[in-house]
Amino acid sequence: MKYVKEFRNPSLVKNMIKKIGSDVEREITIMEVCGTHTMSIFKSGIRDLIPSNIKLISGPGCPVCVTSQAYIDTAIELTKRDDVIITTFGDMLKVPGNNSSLQNEKALGRDIRMVYSPLDSLKIAKENPDREVIFLAVGFETTAPAIALSIKIASEENIKNYSILQSIKTMPETMKQLVLDEDIKIDGFLCPGHVSTVIGAKPYEFLANEFEVPAVIAGFESGDIAIGLYTLIEMIKNNTNEVKNVYSRFVKYEGSEKAISSIYEIFEESDAVWRGLGNISGTGLKLKQKYDSFNAETKLGINLLNDKPIKGCICGDILKGKKNPLQCKLFSKVCNPLNPIGACMVSEEGTCAAYYKYKNIG
Amino acid sequence: MCVAVPAEVIEIKENEALVNFGGVKKTVNINLVDDLKIGDYVLLHAGCAMQKVDKEEAEKTLEIFRLLSEND
Ligand code: SF4
Ligand code: SF4
Numbered sequence: 001m002k003y004v005k006e007f008r009n010p011s012l013v014k015n016m017i018k019k020i021g022s023d024v025e026r027e028i029t030i031m032e033v034c035g036t037h038t039m040s041i042f043k044s045g046i047r048d049l050i051p052s053n054i055k056l057i058s059g060p061g062c063p064v065c066v067t068s069q070a071y072i073d074t075a076i077e078l079t080k081r082d083d084v085i086i087t088t089f090g091d092m093l094k095v096p097g098n099n100s101s102l103q104n105e106k107a108l109g110r111d112i113r114m115v116y117s118p119l120d121s122l123k124i125a126k127e128n129p130d131r132e133v134i135f136l137a138v139g140f141e142t143t144a145p146a147i148a149l150s151i152k153i154a155s156e157e158n159i160k161n162y163s164i165l166q167s168i169k170t171m172p173e174t175m176k177q178l179v180l181d182e183d184i185k186i187d188g189f190l191c192p193g194h195v196s197t198v199i200g201a202k203p204y205e206f207l208a209n210e211f212e213v214p215a216v217i218a219g220f221e222s223g224d225i226a227i228g229l230y231t232l233i234e235m236i237k238n239n240t241n242e243v244k245n246v247y248s249r250f251v252k253y254e255g256s257e258k259a260i261s262s263i264y265e266i267f268e269e270s271d272a273v274w275r276g277l278g279n280i281s282g283t284g285l286k287l288k289q290k291y292d293s294f295n296a297e298t299k300l301g302i303n304l305l306n307d308k309p310i311k312g313c314i315c316g317d318i319l320k321g322k323k324n325p326l327q328c329k330l331f332s333k334v335c336n337p338l339n340p341i342g343a344c345m346v347s348e349e350g351t352c353a354a355y356y357k358y359k360n361i362g
Numbered sequence: 363m364c365v366a367v368p369a370e371v372i373e374i375k376e377n378e379a380l381v382n383f384g385g386v387k388k389t390v391n392i393n394l395v396d397d398l399k400i401g402d403y404v405l406l407h408a409g410c411a412m413q414k415v416d417k418e419e420a421e422k423t424l425e426i427f428r429l430l431s432e433n434d
Contacts, residue, residue: 258396
């Protein structure tokens with residue numbers, strides 16, 4: 001495949017990996033914020049090939065994993081209403097709530113439909129005018145434009161039975177929280193690549209300028225990650241604090257103007273509750289007052305249930321990069337992809353799922 | 363939730379395009395990208411084309427890749 005294979009060239013990757021951190025002695029901690037990077041790092045074997053003083057930790061960059069327990073439980077509760085159809089990205093189906101999961105409820109006959117796009121939810125709404133179609137709107141800046149588009153079309157076409165249960169989150173401020181956390185100590189960030197296609201490189205600059213943490217935006221092929229890590233470690237070594245973009249085939253400095261303006265036409269900044277990280281101001285998106293008629297909570301007069309964390313699951317610390325899945329007592333034996341206890345084991349991009357898949361434990 | 367593989371645009375009609383994505387064909391919304399042409403490669407997310415590939419920049423990155431991986 002074009003723009004894939006050449007960035008995976010095995011002999012080039014191999015040569016590059018040898019250079020990564022070969023001349024650093026101190027311990028360096030790099031966080032890859034994005035779950036897709038975590039997967040790719042495992043898949044390419046990079047984690048095992050680089051020197052052991054270079055620590056790669058996974059961050060909160062999987063939209064399914066960071067969705068709060070309260071949100072999942074509320075979504076499950078909503079499926080019990082006969083006048084409601086829940087539409088969702090497939091990854092959300094298996095996330096365990098406190099008593100059930102969407103998948104369980106689906107098996108019990110509740111009307112829950114998997115979609116690839118919020119635009120498909122809109123289609124379902126048109127086909128079922130007498131029922132409320134609620135899309136589980138989770139995701140980051142990457143997903144927000146598609147959700148915004150669905151609201152815009154619904155508003156223009158006057159579709160009255162479509163709404164979203166909103167939990168859209170934004171990245172850069174969240175990375176600041178991690179930098180401020182004294183227990184973590186991050187020397188550099190591998191920025192979320194897809195989020196960056198939308199927001200660009202600019203919004204990360206404050207991390208380098210104010211907090212002296214360099215960052216690199218990289219793509220997802222093994223070569224991209226090798227270049228990204230190499231570039232980042234060079235900066236760390238030389239005390240250079242900048243944001244470098246080695247994914248310029250898709251990421252512009254300013255991001256995508258069209259995507260950004262489509263988000264902010266419909267949404268405005270808000271607080272957001274993250275699994276493990278709690279409530280962080282300025283890291284969420286909520287519908288503007290003008291579009292509040294598409295907000296499932298106001299429309300149905302419901303409030304999110306209380307957050308009840310799952311016993312024994314340490315997803316929270318894992319999402320902050322404080323612990324790794326091997327430190328969870330439930331990992332593998334009790335919690336595995338067939339029987340996930342926490343959200344990080346569910347999504348393909350979840351840290352626990354990645355460890356399970358590539359560590360050959362179990 | 364995210365697909366990192368670029369898909370090739372093979373047909374364009376109004377605000378939608380048919381893309382080929384490793385042999386799988388899909389119709390996606392193209393409202394978010396400007397001046398899309400047949401033969402362009404786009405990154406997809408949630409049923410929308412998010413960004414098209416900048417061919418020159420792709421070449422530049424490959425060049426860096428080659429240079430950096432040379433044995434010194
Ligand atoms: S690209 Fe974005 S949404 Fe996808 S896994 Fe990475 S951070 Fe998450
Ligand atoms: S292994 Fe399972 S229970 Fe443990 S932190 Fe991960 S998801 Fe939670």
